[in-house]
Amino acid sequence: MKVILLFLALLGSVGVAVAQSPLRVLVRDERTKTALPGVTVVIPTLKIGAATDANGRADLPNVPTGPQQVTFSSIGYGTRTVSFTLPQASTEPALVELEPSSLELQGVVVEATRTGSRIEDVPVRIEVLGPEELDEKSSMKPANIAMLLTEASGIQPQFTSANSGNVAFRIQGLDGRYTQILRDGFPLYGGFSQGLSLVQIPPLDLRQVEIIKGASSALYGGDAIAGLVNLVTKTPIATPELNVLLNQTHKGGRDLTAFYSGRTGQLGLTLLATQNTQRAYDVNGDGFTDLPQVQLTNVNPRLYYYLNDSTTVYLGATAGVETRTGGDLEAIVNQPVGLHRYIERNRSERYSTQFRVDAKRRGGQVLTLKNSLSSFTRNIQAGDAYFAGKQFSTYSEASYLVPAGAHRAVFGATVTTDNFRETTAPVPGTAPRDYQYQTYGLFAQDDWKPLENLTLQAGIRTDYQQTYGWFVLPRFSALYKAGAHVALRAGGGYGYKAPTIFANATEQQAYVGVRALNPNTVRAETSRGLNADVTLKGLIGDLGVVLNQAAFYTRLEHALIPNPALQPLGIIEFANSSSPITARGLETNLRLNIEDLQFFTAYTFTDARQTYDLSQPAQLPFVSKHRLVLTTVYEQPKNFRLGLEGTFNGPQYLGEGDRQGRGFWLLGALAEKQFPPHFSLVVNVENFLDVRQTRYEQVVYGPIDRPLFRPLYAPLDGLVANIALKLTL
Structure with a gap:
């Protein structure tokens, strides 16, 4: 028994x-x-x-x-x-x-800091634009991410060309060249290739956008003095899906964008394909384009191989070809003849590959290998002047993530090359503007949680740049959670940038009259920065409230600036400033949510000053001291969505003595009707007050065949309405 x-x-x-x-x-x-x-x-x-x-x-x-x-x-x-x-x-x-329930973006995993932590646990202040906001912005401007970034809090747009329609952005008041743009952790948009990046990157394949403000060179090396933006793309999903977006504007813009995602067994695929066109358009009737003629094609396939549950390999490629033409409308539509012959034409080709391996090991350890190759060519014709060049860059990285108790440490090494060769016929008596940079880096970072409510992050990076020597870049941040409703962050770090001729000032001149750098006299730019913020969140009855108050300070040494004595002659010759640039300010963000109604507002005060040219105002040009963003969204899921947006840009100096551009509001409205499960219809109106710089002053002046252009501080295209059809198959 x-x-x-x-x-x-x-x-x-x-x-x-x-x-x-x-x-x-x-x-x-x-x-x-x-x-x-x-x-x-x-x-x-x-x-x-x-x-x-x-x-x-x-x-x-x-x-x-x-x-x-x-x-x-x-x-x-x-x-x-x-x-x-x-x-x-x-x-x-x-x-x-x-189903989304609010604009709050807690609980997401961020990738820019390499440790794979949730955003509320990261000591570094990171802002994440999630799927809901990306979906909304792609309906408003499916051709590129310019609107997505320049309407974010604390980021100010800078319009850099009256003819090409190009736009850059400033973080914490600093020039766009001080912000590093990454795509899935790959630095693909630096130097020459950054010039047209914002108007050439489509948003439909993005899963989230991560923004770090303040010196971030300790994370990814040079170019991140003001901060970095990491564009995180979507990955394959088990159920095959095809998203198609058709868009038409009333000023001759047309977009066709498609994104496919699918996975079968060990193989996954994502594919983005876009075709964007814009008709040359003269808004104010002066005979010159305010919207350039554009033809842009992008293709971005990615192949994923899931070797097993712990190892993923992917290989991606990007190909983009664009022709962008502005200037005398008659010369563009017909033929350049007589006085009507001024044309500014940009022809660019962008090709890149990305290779990555993620291998998970016991105890949560992860080995990551990355490599990218990037080629960018651009030919610029501005009247009778020409500039053309080719940039070839590479990036290789090996990193190892080691969780151990209260620590999450990551160690790694990088090799970066950046080679630029000018293909324009050399101007007699001038030095070539070519350069060849190689940078070797080692980095280490540790996220340590000594207490349940305290996280400390310490990191250090050492780069050897073959032309400009060694750079040691420490970084430190701390996060303290004072209960469930209060979080405090503080941190700081060092940054640097290897000098090049590619900046907003030279982009505005289409690189005409720009002299080569003298490597014997020009030094690398360096910086030190501090950031601090406090976040309060909770419920007041049924009202969800999230309030964030931040302060920042950056000191930029050896800033690369044009010689002021030569600028009136149309010549840009760079040299290091004799004294620093400082940028300090405050940023306030408030989110409110009650049932289907959401409200967001952000105010940024920026005091960016130069101390090296006493003949000019101390305030840096093209920086608004005051900027305000307002967003209200009412949504009934699977039915409809209504949105109102407004941004105020305060007055800014224009680099011409005391001359200032006036402050202005940009207001927009969006309505989307959803017809589940397969399609939705979007009607959007941007800048419905029709704010244009040409309403305040004449932007184009001088002879018709050799025109001159005033510095830009406001848009030229005015009111733009579009209708979009989104299909999910």
């Missing part, structure tokens, strides 16, 4: 062991269909759970077979409970979609 009982007990225990099965899920945004990292997946009755990874996947091993109630929750999304019966019928993860 005892033997029989023992046998039955063993059989029962085997039955319990056998009657268990893993639960695999993929969680994504219900509207945008993008994967959601950081979602909490819990089986309350069993008290077990997990969080989704960067690809929106979560695995719960050893779950008893039979029916299970699983709860999915993430800040910014409504909680959802789903019934599953285990074992699952397929080895593919079950798809679960969450």
